Amino acid sequence: MATMYDDITAGDLVAKVLGFPPNEYTKAMDETSAAKRMSDRDRAKRAKLLKKLYVAEQYGDFEGMDDAEREIDEFNASAAVGRDPDLFVSRKTVKKSLARHRATSATRMHNGVVLPKNIQGIVEEDGFF
Secondary structure, eight states, X not given: OOXXXXXXXXXXXXXXXXXXXXXXXXXXXXXXXXXXXXXXXXXXXXXXXXXXXXXHHHTTOHHHHHHHHHHHHHHHTSHHHHHOGGGOOOHHHHHXXXXXXXXXXXXXXXXXXXXXXXXXXXXXXXXXX
């Protein structure tokens, strides 16, 4: 006669008694964590490439701009974009990104550092020292 406990091994029972989560749960959490790390890495790479393009443009570094555009093309052809098509860097994406970088630089940057809004007000009013 089969019972609902037939699938539980002695090891599973000991783990459960000691408060460890089931193996299926930990495996699922590991897979989810790995997928999240991969997604975060891909998004960070995309952001880094867009920033590299902006910095090169700001300094008039045409070779740097060409390098950044080449790297963006390589990124667009990579497995990262295959996994998540929303990561594709289009001309519209570049245009919006450059506009956001310019706006941030114009409004929140002080001596090359982007300041939080509350600190920016203090610096503008009182100075540093």
